[in-house]
Amino acid sequence: MPRRRNPCSYLPRRLQIVTSLAAFLLFSILFLGTAQSDPYVKAVPYGPQLQSGAHQAVDAAQRAVQSFPKLPKNVVNAPAWLNPFGPPAHKPAEQKNSTMGEAKWFSDWKWQNPFSSSITMDEDRSVLPPERARPPIYTYFDSSSKGKDEKTQKAEKQLLQVWRRAWWAKGFKPIVLGIAEAKNNAEYRKMQGLELTAEMEAEMLRWLAWGNLGPGILCNWLVLPMAGYDDALLGFLRRGEYPELTRYPGLDGAFYVGSKVAVDKTIKTALASENIKQVKTIVGAVPKNSFILDDKHDGIAYYSTAAIKAKYPGLHAKLDSEATRADGLSLLAPLINSHLHQAWQNTFPSGIAVLHPLPKRTTTIHTPAMYIARNLTQCPDSPVPASCPPNAATCRPCVATQDRPISTPPVYRNDSTLFTIASVPHPYTLISLLYSRSDLHVKFVRRETDRDPWISATTDELLGHGPSSFARLRPMKDAVASEYSAHRTLWLIAEKPLSVATEADREELDWFFGFQLPRAATSNGKSITPVPGPERRPSPPPLSPYHDSIEPPPTPxxxxxxxxxxRDSTAAIMHAGMLKVKNVQRNKGVVEAWNLADAEIWRFVRAWEARRSVERKIWDEEEGKFLGKGVFGRWAV
Incomplete structure (x- = not known):
């Protein structure tokens, strides 16, 4: 007897399943449904009853939603991928001077969002906090070379460079004024008609130059910030609001603060004064109530003739003689530089922490940071070893016998007495080093590696084990770029560190710290002999970041x-588009997708480092127009 075949067997298997399910549902509806005579049917809402109940539920939900407080639409910044069916959004307009090499950034107050791409619509563009306004600080320099030999001119220009670098590092925009700004003031002609003393003429010229640009701060180029970044006076000056014309007793008229209206009024009052031809300073030519007095200026040091004579008699003896004045001036710049370095060291008594999470097989990443830390803890060269700046009666001078610790903690510690230097590796670099392989294909990354190991290890002590790697991004960005942490930390990327190999990189560090770092690991202090040999020098701190780690130091x-x-990972990350290897770009994308938090903080640090450099270079180029580095230059090193 021939075997009967199921009609459905002629259909594909998937269609058989669909047909069977449809037949079963149809059978259930037709034969298992309840009739109208069922006593339970009346208890089940249907038709108009069901529709009415649905409308009531919707109305109640709408009333509940309307009772909630209204929030502005821009409060919630959900990533676009959470709503793939929503309308597409344009990228924000690219800001001026927002790229440097591969680094790109967008300045916005929403910089603490975990992922920058939710704002910039660009995976490679990081959101940074808006640049902090730098209030101008002016000094007047007589660029005339009349009566000055070449050595004197060079020494004065070096002192100007020290002054500019120190104030820039404290958050100001230093500007050197000259006779051109004074002549541009409307009151200059009136001054020309007066027979003033040489001292008063020089005083009026600097005030006229200041009045031509003000408001702001006018100070002598031998007045320098000699305190921590968060000093009370420096914090007040950085706000850029000076409602009253203020002078500081003890600084001998070398430091003034005021608004443009107040400055112009004081200039006019002084020029109209009857005794202007007899006085030597503007204070003596105006009424006593023209200035507000503020004697709290411990964070500022003035290297006046009187201060040098009292504290550094050997240096004063050189400056007081015409034959050796140029030699004395050439020694003043390294003396001030050593005091600035010393003041920075005293700001961080706990020393320097070179962040070293996941220490196994990552020594190479942190070696440049250790080199910088070692130079920061050295005593700078000084013509007056173990001396204190003029604003400090007593201080803790840098001597070779002091312990200036360098630690290598595996976690980030938020300590105001500790300066942190960190090299942030790209996840591609970190995985290559941790697993000693460069072939990072999808299967290996997905099955063999942990997600976001760097940020998890770095914030382990700060946040504990509970938070996800995404939740760690905001505290980590605060540690890099917040106003509290920006001057207490130095963040680099491992693939392109601020190397000490070139003079340009060294100079970048000098402008960040506000003083010239020692170019070699040497020490100066009371224990140093006049002619020390290599065997008499104190040994520098070890360069290896394993000197206080439980991990054994690596072999050569x-x-x-x-x-x-x-080297391989740096080539893959920084120049992936130019490589001929087919899989490099794909593998890099795989690693970044698997380590979203580590990749985000790496891009953030790269952009933060680049913007800091771009900001200074733009300012330097703008000021270069007025420095005139040529035959008709006013001053230039």
Whole structure:
């Protein structure tokens, strides 16, 4: 007897399943449904009853929503991928001077969002906090070379550079004024008709130049910030609001603060004064109530003739003689530089922390940071070793016998007495080093590696084990770029660190710290002999970041292996588009997708470092127009 075949067997298997399910549902509706005579039917809402109940539920929900407080639409910044069916959004307009090499950024108050791409619509553009306004601070320099030899001119220009670098590092925009700004003031002609003393003429010229640009701060180029970034006076000056004309007793008229209206009024009052031809300063030519007096200026040091004579008699003896004045001036710049370095060291008594999470096989990443830390803890060269700046009666001078610790904690510690230097690796670099391989294909990354190991290890002590890697991004960005942390930390990217190999990189560090770092690991202090040999020098701190770690230091062979992987990963990350290897770009994208938080903080640090450099270079170019580095230059080093 022939076997009967199921009609459905002629259909594909998936269609058989669909047909069977449809038949079962139809059978259930037709034969298992309840009739109208069922006593339970009346208890079940249907038709108009069901529709009426639905309308009531919707109305109640709308009333509840309307009772909620209204929030502005821009409060919630949900990523676009959470609503794939929503309307597409344009990228924000690219801001001026917002790129440097591969680094791109967008300045916005929403910089603390975990992921910048939710705002910029660009994976490679990081959101940074808006640049802090730098109030101008002016000094007047007589660029005339009359009566000055070449050595004197060079020494004066070096002192100007020290002055500019120190004030820039404290958050100001230093501007050097000259006779051109004074002549541009409307009151200059009136001054020309008066027979003033040489001292009063020089005083009026600097005030006229200041009045031509004001408001702001006018100070002598031997007045320097000699305190921490968060000093009370420096914090007040950085706000840029000076409602009253203020002078500071003890600084001998070398430091004034005021608005343009007040400055112009004081200039006019002084020029109209009857005794202007007899006085030597503007204070003596105006009424006593023209200035507000503020004697709280411990954070500022003035290297006046009187201060040098009292504190550094050997240097004063050189400055007081015409034959040796140029030699004395050339020694003043390294003396001030050493005091600035010393003041910075005293700001961080706990020393320097070189952040070193996941220490196994990552020594090469942190070696540049250790080099910077070692130079920061050295005593700078000084013509007067173990001396204090003029604003400090007593201080803790830098001497070779002091312990200036360098620690290598595996976690970030928010300590105001500790300066932190960190090299942030790209996740591609970190995985290459941790697993000693450069072939980072999808299967290996997905199955063999942990997600976001760097940020998890770095914030382990700060946040504990509970928070996700995404929740760690905001505290980590605060540690890099908040107003509290920006001057207490130095963040670099491991693939392109602020190397100490070139003079340009060294100079970038000098402008960040406000003083010139020692170019070699040497120390000056009371224990140094007049002619020390190499065997008499104190040994510098060890360069290896393993000197206080539980991990054993790597062997030379292991270091060479690490350097090779670092070179390969740097080429893959910084120049992936130019490489001929087909899989490099894909593998890099795979690693970044698997380590979203680590990749985000790396881009953030890269952009933060680049913007800091761009800001200074733009200012330097703008000021270069007035420095005139040529035959007709006013001043230039």
């Amino acid at each position: 062979e292991q270091l060479a292996t690490e350097e090779g992987f670092l």
